[in-house]
Amino acid sequence: MKWKRLWALSVKDIKDYTKSKYIVFSIIVLPLVIGAIVPLQVMLYSGSFGAGENSDESSVTFMDNILSGAIDDWEDFTNQAKSTIGIGYIVLVLVAMMPIIITSVIAAETIAGERERKTMEALLTTPLSEKEIVTGKIISSFIPSFIATTVAIVTFSLVMDIILYPMIGRIFFPDLISIIFLFVISPIITIIAVEGLILVSTRVSTVRDATQLGGLLLIPLLMLIGLQVVLFFYNMILGIVVAPIVLLIIAAGLFKISTSLFKREKALVKLV
Amino acid sequence: MSKSVMETQGLTKNFNGLQAVNALDLKIKESEIFGLLGPNGAGKTTTVRLLTGMLEPSSGSASVLGFDSKTHSNQIRENVGILTETPSLYQRLSVRDNLDFFAKVHNIPKEERDLRVKNLLKQFNIADKENESAGKLSKGMRQKVAIARAIIHSPEMLFLDEPTGSLSPEAAKMVRELIVDLTKNENRTVFINTHNLSEAEKLCSRVGILERGKLIAIGKPSELRSLLHTDIITVFRFKTWDKQISDYFSTSSIKITDEDKEKLSVTLKLENIEETTPKIIKDLSRLDLDITEVRHNRPDLEQIYLELVNGDNHQEEMEESK
Numbered sequence: 001m002k003w004k005r006l007w008a009l010s011v012k013d014i015k016d017y018t019k020s021k022y023i024v025f026s027i028i029v030l031p032l033v034i035g036a037i038v039p040l041q042v043m044l045y046s047g048s049f050g051a052g053e054n055s056d057e058s059s060v061t062f063m064d065n066i067l068s069g070a071i072d073d074w075e076d077f078t079n080q081a082k083s084t085i086g087i088g089y090i091v092l093v094l095v096a097m098m099p100i101i102i103t104s105v106i107a108a109e110t111i112a113g114e115r116e117r118k119t120m121e122a123l124l125t126t127p128l129s130e131k132e133i134v135t136g137k138i139i140s141s142f143i144p145s146f147i148a149t150t151v152a153i154v155t156f157s158l159v160m161d162i163i164l165y166p167m168i169g170r171i172f173f174p175d176l177i178s179i180i181f182l183f184v185i186s187p188i189i190t191i192i193a194v195e196g197l198i199l200v201s202t203r204v205s206t207v208r209d210a211t212q213l214g215g216l217l218l219i220p221l222l223m224l225i226g227l228q229v230v231l232f233f234y235n236m237i238l239g240i241v242v243a244p245i246v247l248l249i250i251a252a253g254l255f256k257i258s259t260s261l262f263k264r265e266k267a268l269v270k271l272v
Numbered sequence: 273m274s275k276s277v278m279e280t281q282g283l284t285k286n287f288n289g290l291q292a293v294n295a296l297d298l299k300i301k302e303s304e305i306f307g308l309l310g311p312n313g314a315g316k317t318t319t320v321r322l323l324t325g326m327l328e329p330s331s332g333s334a335s336v337l338g339f340d341s342k343t344h345s346n347q348i349r350e351n352v353g354i355l356t357e358t359p360s361l362y363q364r365l366s367v368r369d370n371l372d373f374f375a376k377v378h379n380i381p382k383e384e385r386d387l388r389v390k391n392l393l394k395q396f397n398i399a400d401k402e403n404e405s406a407g408k409l410s411k412g413m414r415q416k417v418a419i420a421r422a423i424i425h426s427p428e429m430l431f432l433d434e435p436t437g438s439l440s441p442e443a444a445k446m447v448r449e450l451i452v453d454l455t456k457n458e459n460r461t462v463f464i465n466t467h468n469l470s471e472a473e474k475l476c477s478r479v480g481i482l483e484r485g486k487l488i489a490i491g492k493p494s495e496l497r498s499l500l501h502t503d504i505i506t507v508f509r510f511k512t513w514d515k516q517i518s519d520y521f522s523t524s525s526i527k528i529t530d531e532d533k534e535k536l537s538v539t540l541k542l543e544n545i546e547e548t549t550p551k552i553i554k555d556l557s558r559l560d561l562d563i564t565e566v567r568h569n570r571p572d573l574e575q576i577y578l579e580l581v582n583g584d585n586h587q588e589e590m591e592e593s594k
Contacts, residue, residue, distance in 0.1 A: 008376035012362070012369070019364035019405075122360035122421075124326055126377045127350040264326050264345075269287070 001132055009128060009136030013110050014143060023144075026105055031148040034098050035155030039091045043084060043163055059083065066233045070177060073168075081167040088160050089229075092178050095152045096186040096225050099145030100193045100218060107141040107194050108210035111201035115267075124264050131259045134198060138255070141194045146187060153182050177232055180240055185228050188247040193221050195254035202262050274302040277429055277461050278323065282332030285318055285485075292318040294485040295332065305455055305462045307476035309469065309577060315485035316465040317357060320431045323463070324354055337428055350378065353422035355432040357465075359414040363407030367398065367417050370406050371424055378425035392420040396450065412443025419450060429461040430454070436471060444471075451475060469577055481580050489580050496576045504545055505529070505569040508552070509537040511562035520559065526552070536564075 017023045060079045063086040068074045077085070114120040123133065157173040164172050174182070196217045201210040224247070232239035278300040285293040293315045300306050308316050321327040323334050325345020334341040339348045361370050368389055375385040393399040396416045401409060406417060415435070422430060435451060436444035448471060455462050466472050472479050473493050480490040489496055510517060513533050521528045521538060526548070530539035542548045545568060556563055 005377040005379060008373060012365070012373040015369060016362050016364050117363060118358050119360045119362055121356045125324065125349060125354040125356060126374065127346045128377055129346055265328060268321060268326055
């Protein structure tokens with residue numbers, strides 16, 4: 001693979017879809033909404049801004065069971081702080097799902113969009129190999145979701161720490177779990193999503209078809225994220241070491257499948 | 273003698289039982305402008321896609337610039353320029369970004385890339401459109417950008433698929449002039465797919481006629497003329513109409529194909545026109561008939577094409593009826 005020209009394709013794609021205000025809107029607004037507005041809203045309803053210890057005792061006990069092993073000073077926290085941190089982790093799962101949503105829009109746009117706007121044939125006339133085309137598309141779909149994730153986690157951490165600081169007297173987010181979750185697990189799952197969506201996009205003719213089919217693909221991925229959350233709190237080693245390796249193997253397998261299934265001839269015949 | 277830069281042997285492509293290209297044998301020499309003619313669906317685009325390694329042949333082989341289309345297709349695409357039937361520009365990107373992307377995938381360094389983009393925009397008179405979105409350009413402009421894109425890496429050989437296909441006459445003329453410039457000044461080998469016969473006649477040194485995937489004729493336009501059964505048509509026009517005109521031709525061995533008393537003309541099919549024409553002029557002058565015009569109509573490429581294509585269809589129908 002020639003990385004320079006592969007990168008040229010990714011840059012071209014990013015330049016191209018960032019001209020679409022809908023895509024830019026989703027890349028900018030989604031992380032801000034999920035990173036700031038959602039946690040604020042959830043906290044507001046849960047009573048985290050109230051003065052009293054109004055958290056449900058049974059839910060705090062549940063969180064005690066799960067988080068006391070993972071957070072050293074957990075026992076020192078008040079019930080209010082515990083429930084706020086617990087809600088924070090739930091929002092964190094939403095943040096982890098966000099790049100998959102962004103990716104689904106972009107991945108569909110980059111391959112099915114090329115076909116829909118009749119630029120695919122010109123792309124196929126270039127010396128880019130099939131593998132380079134697929135890899136370039138994966139990179140161009142991954143980058144914005146990674147940026148969006150970073151924006152979301154920074155926003156989320158800021159909002160959460162502003163709420164939590166008066167309760168626990170220290171900065172809590174981002175903690176080790178959230179960093180690993182958002183910058184290791186979530187990116188790998190995003191890559192799996194991109195590969196899956198690119199696989200789908202190579203088989204349909206319009207962006208709409210790709211997005212609709214891609215929607216189906218999101219269900220198992222969201223389940224994967226859920227499974228990963230359970231793993232984290234059930235066994236830290238499993239969550240931090242084993243799961244990412246398994247996910248990487250899945251991503252590598254999907255990469256092999258998507259590059260071997262994307263053929264110039266098939267892509268051209270689909271254009272006719 | 274110029275070397276061959278492209279060669280096919282029995283090149284065949286089937287799509288689900290449909291033979292799009294049928295045992296194509298073709299050789300193109302260096303610096304030649306070759307035109308592949310044929311109606312829509314004849315297999316012209318499939319041929320270009322096979323030659324540039326975008327499709328794999330069902331059987332047979334093709335080599336372009338010494339690279340086998342099956343095993344070294346990327347090397348072919350690195351060294352040739354391809355203009356697809358539709359300009360296929362990235363509409364949201366600027367003209368510059370469109371050209372820059374194609375220069376980048378051909379690994380042209382930044383400084384060189386900038387220079388080439390600048391020069392091409394200037395050469396094609398679109399320098400003022402550099403930062404405009406490709407989607408805002410007219411069809412003719414878009415085609416110019418697409419041609420510039422195809423030659424940005426200075427390819428040795430160009431494949432142009434219907435370069436003037438959907439353009440207005442003015443834009444088509446402009447594109448034809450560009451092609452002539454590119455071949456005359458820059459010595460490139462050009463392979464043009466077209467169904468525009470007058471375009472092929474103006475631009476191409478050699479043409480091939482493709483009909484349902486099969487190459488039914490190949491040669492210089494003048495050579496193809498000689499393949500025809502169509503004789504050269506000679507028209508005699510007179511100052512006034514006289515009965516003697518009809519009498520003369522009815523008694524001679526010359527066959528009149530048309531006699532038009534209103535237009536004061538007779539149309540003849542002559543064999544050996546160099547000898548027969550002066551004899552007729554002499555005979556008619558002796559009869560005091562004023563000849564105002566003698567014109568030989570050679571069949572143009574369109575007539576050749578129609579005769580060959582229709583002849584081929586007719587032959588097939590005959591075979592089928594047997």
